[in-house]
Amino acid sequence: MALLGCGVVGSQVARLLHEQADDLAARVGAPLELAGVAVRKMSRKRDVDLDPALLTTDAHALVTRPDVDIVVEVIGGIEPARALILAAMAEGKSIVSANKALLAEDGATLHAANRADLYFEAAVAGAIPLIRPLRESLAGDRVHRVLGIVNGTTNYILDKMDSTGASFTDALEEAQSLGYAEADPTADIEGFDAAAKAAILAGIAFHSRVTAADVHREGITEVSASDVASAKAMGYVIKLLAICARSDDGRSIGVRVHPAMIPRTHPLAGVREAYNAVFVEAESAGRLMFYGAGAGGAPTASAVLGDIVAVARNRIAGTRGPSESVYADLSVHPMGETVTRYHVSLDVADKPGVLATVAEMFSRHDVSIQTVRQEGRGDDAQLVLVTHRASDAALSSTVEGLRELDIVRAVASVMRVEGDEAP
Amino acid sequence: MALLGCGVVGSQVARLLHEQADDLAARVGAPLELAGVAVRKMSRKRDVDLDPALLTTDAHALVTRPDVDIVVEVIGGIEPARALILAAMAEGKSIVSANKALLAEDGATLHAANRADLYFEAAVAGAIPLIRPLRESLAGDRVHRVLGIVNGTTNYILDKMDSTGASFTDALEEAQSLGYAEADPTADIEGFDAAAKAAILAGIAFHSRVTAADVHREGITEVSASDVASAKAMGYVIKLLAICARSDDGRSIGVRVHPAMIPRTHPLAGVREAYNAVFVEAESAGRLMFYGAGAGGAPTASAVLGDIVAVARNRIAGTRGPSESVYADLSVHPMGETVTRYHVSLDVADKPGVLATVAEMFSRHDVSIQTVRQEGRGDDAQLVLVTHRASDAALSSTVEGLRELDIVRAVASVMRVEGDEAP
Incomplete structure (x- = not known):
């Protein structure tokens, strides 16, 4: 196995592979061996003790090595992640990725090139099992709608505004000081991060191809303390929602990210601080909700490890998990x-x-x-x-x-x- | 495929197999054909239009037919379900079961006899994907504790007591009149149903063998209106919880079902009416919660269908899903x-x-x-x-x-x- 990236998530993946080696071997039926870790700089300080001999800056050589059968990509961003994954796929490797941006922008290219497994549970809502339930548990059901709080930063800000009456600016500053928001918070507060996740969720829930460009996107920068107070007075709370829904005639889907008022009695209303939750309405299953930590090194690594176990088991059995399912081929209708x-x-x-x-x-x-x-x-x-x-x-x-x-x-x-x- | 039982769940499974035939075929990669439906009485009125030629009272002949490769058991209870599943397993069939009582009492016999797949997502918490996330998504993580509301009847009763101040007896009567509780409510209100589910969850979460007999069980009949009021005054709510937890030293597990006070700020506190939810604390993933309808024909059938798709895909690929995992072999410690x-x-x-x-x-x-x-x-x-x-x-x-x-x-x-x- 090759690990691409050894930052916040990668170092946790490496740590767990080492610490849980016996458990993982028991679950897979064979030991999981780390053949190498691709990093940008050899010298950087990392959160995990790694055999220096495993480190390399030549990611391309690593992913095409014959003794590597699984490639775990936790670099993020479009390039070089895409080129490395495609190179690995060309050699028939199985891929585990946490890369929401790449999957939302160009998932089709990856799925088309995939010759083994492409698993990406960690790409949406961190540790929360979501891709697997949607792809597998609900495989015999018909999803009508997905409503998700899929960005922890914006949920933290809106929750603070709701609980303390703070302004957006003050809540953002507090989130930044606590590490819940980055110095440049644009990707979170303008909804880009949530839109990428919405595209991935919509594609899986509705068996159609959806990219980030299809998603109507509004951030939370315009949400005022008075909006929050007004919602509160009516028994509502404002959340940044990713919404993927079938149209009333069932022939198209809408995919959008924007702040919205939801009743305080709705299960999503109780999702506090930086937690994530995704609410699914399916024809037979009814209302389901999946809740948990949407980000962070260890939670995201947990999801990556689950995928590693699955693709490793598949390789040993000589099989593949469910591949991309786009048979419904629904189009995304305009926001209007x-x-x-x-x-x-x-x-x-x-x-x-x-x-x-x-x-x-x-x-x-x-x-x-x-x-x-x-x-x-x-x-x-x-x-x-x-x-x-x-x-x-x-x-x-x-x-x-x-x-x-x-x-x-x-x-x-x-x-x-x-x-x-x-x- | 053979369907054993055509009651509340079975008739919904048969209906969905028919109505969703095209979607299911797209997801499986081949059509799913119903070879027969075993019933106790040929003449009974059913909630689904079935070709009468499919019905049979000879379940044993049906499960061993050479043209049957998947057996779906939704009869419930120990016998004849166990004998039929074992007969089918002896012929190498794949099994999908919703039978919590059988899996909790004698899962070991089934797992030992299993030569293909044994899937049972519907046995715990109906439509909520839980077995698959625990077995697969969290396969690289270490579960510390599972806290679940896994019985809808008792949650409905306790929720009514909490919201209206009703006595246990009055709330039970209301639940019975609305169809949330049976005429003989013993299995629900004395915690037997929840204990079976706790045993199944504990076994999977901790990779150990746990049976219903290992579960400490207390029902809700002793919960008084004054207990509920006292909890409320302190900011708590009383729920019937199924709790599976590692001991502090990690060497054993406790498995118990009893009413307990939880803080109103806990995600489980907001689980109202007959809904179910299971809260999982894992080392890396942190706090996760899975919420949804825990019973009912259509929700349970949704979970059964998800399993049918999975085992059908496995048969086509010539492989098997994860089998029983008991490598940790932790013992269940006494309640004391x-x-x-x-x-x-x-x-x-x-x-x-x-x-x-x-x-x-x-x-x-x-x-x-x-x-x-x-x-x-x-x-x-x-x-x-x-x-x-x-x-x-x-x-x-x-x-x-x-x-x-x-x-x-x-x-x-x-x-x-x-x-x-x-x-």
């Missing part, structure tokens, strides 16, 4: 066709006829209002509306129309409402 | 060696020195008290104590000693406290 509910907050003039004018604008675009509430008086008057299900296109047209009304001073916020099947 | 925390409620005389006398009794048995609270006055005085971690044997001796004290009128309740790692 997504149907959901919306929470709209407007700063309005406090005079007679305002509600009638606003309601008429919703009605003109066929968006039906479920509840409306006026807060404040005079210059501070706010109108808070929650709609019935409507298409994103219809809601966008409504909001454009509202912005042009004299009596609407500002559209303070528009937030989707999910996980609440009340009509 | 279990170490946990306790909530003890005493009816006491309201006079000076009571607390000192009670505290001395705890101290005599080396049970350390974390908090103590007196409620009421005079004849209604109650002393509520929560202990630090202590062995069950020490706690039992303490309680015996308390019962002999003049100033203790009654030991009103003793409840274990779990999921709270505060010292």
Whole structure:
């Protein structure tokens, strides 16, 4: 076996391979031997004691060595990870990867080149078993929807905002000081990380090919303390959700990442701090949820080890696990066709006829209002509306129309409402 | 494929095999053909349209037919299920079973006789993928503890008691009227059902052989409305838990089913109504939770179908999935060696020195008290104590000693406290 990368995750994988060697041999039926570890710099300090003879900077030579049959890629990023995996696949090696970016951007190339196993449990939601349950346990079921909290950084920030009333900026700073957010937090707070995971989940759940580019993506930087407070007052909590759902006619799928309000009674509402959880609605199984640590060296290494055991067992048995399943071949519909509910907050003039004018604008675009509430008086008057299900296109047209009304001073916020099947 | 049983689960399995035939064929790589369905009575009305030619009352002839390669057993109970599975195994058939009672009582015989695959995802927690994640996803990790709500009936009853203040009897009656509890609820409320599932989970999580007889079992019939209220006042909720845990020295395991208080902030506390959830603590993966419907025809059938797809794929590939793993061979220690925390409620005389006398009794048995609270006055005085971690044997001796004290009128309740790692 070859290990590519010896950073936060790689060093934990190496440590566990060593510490759990006897257990792993018992489970595989043969010892797992580490033939080499590819690193960028030989001299760097690492979190694990490794025989220096195992280290190499020539990753390409390592993955094509005849005594290597399994390649574990924990480098991340597109290149050189892709080239190394493809080189290993050309030699018939089995691959275990934790690389969400690569799988979401170009999974098709990897699956097409794969001649043995390509396992990637660690690519989505760290330690949480998710790929295997979706690919195998639910293989006889029909998934309707996947709702996931798949980014720990943003969940930590939104949870702090909810529990302490902090602003986004303050919560982000706290997350950075505690190591939950990076110095450059863009990939997390703008939803890129969650979008990659959404693409991978959607492809597996719906047996279709989905890439990161197909995913509608909105981050959490616009979520204000007042949005959080408003959600709280209504019994909701704001989470950054990755949502993959079949359209009502079942012919296409929507894949999106954005902040949304969910009822506090929803199982996802209780997911605190940097934890991840994925909620699955399937036709026969009903509502399932998978919860756990979505990141971190040891949790991610646990998922990698599970995959290593599986591909090693498959090699010994001379077989392969389930390969890419894209037989359903559903297309991803544009965001405008997504149907959901919306929470709209407007700063309005406090005079007679305002509600009638606003309601008429919703009605003109066929968006039906479920509840409306006026807060404040005079210059501070706010109108808070929650709609019935409507298409994103219809809601966008409504909001454009509202912005042009004299009596609407500002559209303070528009937030989707999910996980609440009340009509 | 042969289907044994066509009741609540079997009829759903038959329906899904028919309705999802194309999807299943795409996932397996070959069509799944139902060769026959064994039933007790030919004439009974069923929830599925079946070709009458498929029905037979001769289950033994069906499972040994040469054109049957997979046998799906959803009869339940020990016999004739065991004899039929063994007869099928003798012919090299692959088995999918949802039979928790049989696997918990005599799994060893089945595993020993197994010459192909024996899959049983549906035997524990219905639709929730649990066996596969434990056997495969966590194959490279080390499980420390499994805490599960694995019986929907008792969770429904305890949830009603918690949310409405109802007595056990009233909550049970409501559960019966809604179909969540059977006319004879013994197997559920006395913990037999949960104990069978605990045995299966413990065996898989700790790679050891555990049977239902090894499981310490207490039901929920003694849980009173006042216990529930007392838990609530302290920020706890009472759940019937199946707990499988490594001892502190790692050399043995404890397997037990009993009502316990857990903090309301624990992920299991939010599991409402008849839902099930299993919380797993593993060395590298950390805290994981799996949540969903634990019973019912369609959810259980979803799990059965996932297994059918897996064993069918294995047969086509000429291989087998993971077989029984008992290499760790840990023994199950007696309940007395279990170490946990306790909530003890005493009816006491309201006079000076009571607390000192009670505290001395705890101290005599080396049970350390974390908090103590007196409620009421005079004849209604109650002393509520929560202990630090202590062995069950020490706690039992303490309680015996308390019962002999003049100033203790009654030991009103003793409840274990779990999921709270505060010292």
